[in-house]
Amino acid sequence: MTIQTFFLFLLAFVSTPFERLNFTPSDGAGLNPILRDWGMLIHPPMLLIGYMSVSIPFAFAMAALLSGRLDNEWIKVSRRWILASWIFLSLGNLLGSWWAYHVLGWGGYWGWDPVENSAFMPWLAMSALLHSVLVQDRRGVLKIWTMGLVILSFGLSIFGTFLVRSGVIASVHSFSLSAIGPFFFFFLGLVLIVPVGLLVWRSPHLKSERPMDSLLSRESSFLFNNMLLITIALVTFWGTVFPLVSEAVTGNKATVGKPFYDQANGPIFLALVFLMGLGPLIPWRKASRDTLLRNLMWPVATGGVAATVLVILGMREPAVVLAYAVCAFVVAGIVLEFYRGGRVRRMQTSENWPLALIRLPWRYQSRYGGYLVHLGIILITVGVVSSSVYKLNQQVALKPGESVTVGSYTLTFPGARQGLEGATQIIVAPLHILRAGDKTPETILPEKRIYPNFENQPTTGVAIHSTASEDLYVVFNSLGEDGSVSFFVFVNPMVIWIWLGGGLLLFGGVISWYPKTGRKEPRAVSSVRTLPPTTPVDVEVAVAR
Incomplete structure (x- = not known):
């Protein structure tokens, strides 16, 4: 209600679209020519839906803090909203990149412009939040961290709106100015200070239900994944606001260009991609030496073979070889997970391989939808690295x-x-x-x-x-x-x-979001009737047996 009141106040008293002009214009200039593209019919609404839908999990989290109901119930009711917001932010960013590539005519698709950054940072925070709520729901840890990510995600969405409409930072995306910038700045402070105060107040009741058993565990890898995502967001935030800081301190507005973001975020993102492949291969709680060797053998071998082949073919850039090898490592891990899941499903249902693999994501939507998202990110990574280095x-x-x-x-x-x-x-x-x-x-x-x-x-x-x-x-x-x-x-x-990877990323997100139908699985054939019920978490154990 507070969020709705703020925006209604802006519409009614500050920037009303129904305000009359004090003169009669002879003719309007029309829409800016570079906006006369069908992509502009979709890109801004999708991005704004992504921005504002972050308010729903934020509202659930604030209700939990205010009421003291700090169990996992607020996560259960908000998880699909978190995922929906992430999907819209993904779609908005992808469409913006596509539009820049096809319309602006500078040969690229991402320039690290301040407004692009303001759309990218909430996506990073929401990506971290998606992983964090999974760990909290599964293991009862990272409760304070998860609440902090909700607050950060909503704060970044308001910051993005403030950046676009205030005109405080020059951007090729700024097509109009308005007087609502100070109001958004005040509201941004409000939505950060009050929720953080509530979080500090309730923090004694948000302690983890159990300690992390080991650094070599899936929950630890998710935490490191979160840290890298937030580090990229912080680097991007600093590069975005640095011109303002520079002007305030020295009187000169500095310019932060694409090379800074590429050089600062590139190594962090590569480490993130590696963790993206490593995390699903590590069991919850604690990984034994034998389990690690068994799960990592084929992905590591695949990455090593990929690097060797690329060097033999004449590729001499170490960073590029490493990036492609890491991508091969992640793809091999995803293929291995699908193979294991498909094998167990065939044991249960006697389906053929293609049918088992197709139905697997619809049976365990969150897990295998996530793998499809990861595979989409790998395609995007290969496209970005290739088009950046060999352009x-x-x-x-x-x-x-x-x-x-x-x-x-x-x-x-x-x-x-x-x-x-x-x-x-x-x-x-x-x-x-x-x-x-x-x-x-x-x-x-x-x-x-x-x-x-x-x-x-x-x-x-x-x-x-x-x-x-x-x-x-x-x-x-x-x-x-x-x-x-x-x-x-x-x-x-x-x-x-990049565009194919973006489509696969969105498809995986929709599969993860789509509600389970509750359809019954086919009964197992008699030869495997005695097998115990298998969940996606048990896939590795079942195959190992």
Whole structure:
């Protein structure tokens, strides 16, 4: 109710959309041209739904603190809301990246802009919260930590809204300014100070039910996972607000660019990916030496083989080889978990392998949906590493009839053509592209559009030729008086893996969120009727036997 009252107050008294102008405008300028894309119909609403749905688990957590009902009931009723919020934040971030890549024409998909960061930080905190509530519900530990993550997640969502609407930090995403920034800043302080005070007050009643038995346990790996996620969020937060701090201290507003975030967050993220693969392979409570060796043997061997093959093939960048090897390690662990689960399911139901593997995620949704999310993150990681390290870009100028070779592509420019689409002027600069080894050329159509009332702001229509291995990304830069055209040409390896990984991540999230149907499993055949009931947690034990 407090959150709703705050936003209604803003709508009614501070930034009402129904306020009348004191003059009659002759005509509006229209929507900013770069926002005239279907992605803008989906990306902002999904992100805002993700922001504000964080308020639901936050409200449950505050109710638990106020009422003193500090058992796991608030987790049980809010877990699916936490997951739903995480799904919307994931979708919003992915759509924003897709829009930046396909519309802005700078050859990339993530620039660490302050507004991008403000959407990324709540996602990191919610990812940590998802793992933390699982540990608390399962083992009765991390209770104070979990409450702190709820408060942090909601605080970061309010901070993101404040950052976008206040205009205190320059951003390519800031399309308007308003007077609501100070109100959001006050509310941000309120939603941090009061909940933290409640948490301190109730902290004696939030002690763990049992100590962690060992650092080599699944709950410990989840805690380390949480710490890395929050470390990335803190690094990102510091880079985002540093220009303000610099201006306040020195009088000069510093600029924090993409290299800082890549260099600071890259190693942390790689460690996070490694833990993402290690955690599911470690039992709860305590891992014995034999269990660790049995569970880690194949994933470690797979990572080692992957690294060796990459070096033999000529890859010499140690960080890149390590990143690919870690990804191979995680994928091998996920495949091993699906194999074990599918094997136990076949023993119980006599289903064939494909059917057992397909039905496995729907039977144990949280566990195997999470594995699909992890697999999606691996695809994204491979795409990001490949497109960042092996990216090729070149500026070329072509007269009609001329050709140029960029990477493995030959580009031929037949000449530009102009036309009108309503009142919008369109200039198209087609390119015939022929990739080495192909026999038939294809045509791509980079263009520029000049909209009415935005004559000084022509927009670029990016032309992208996508394959599984790379994207040819062409931007129409300028048109010369002699008919020549200047192009920015990028060859971005494996970008499509990012979008495929994002889709798999969302699919896994939806499977984990989807309520269990309660359908009965097929009865086991007589040959395995004497087997004890097996849960997903018992899969490793059953296979080991």
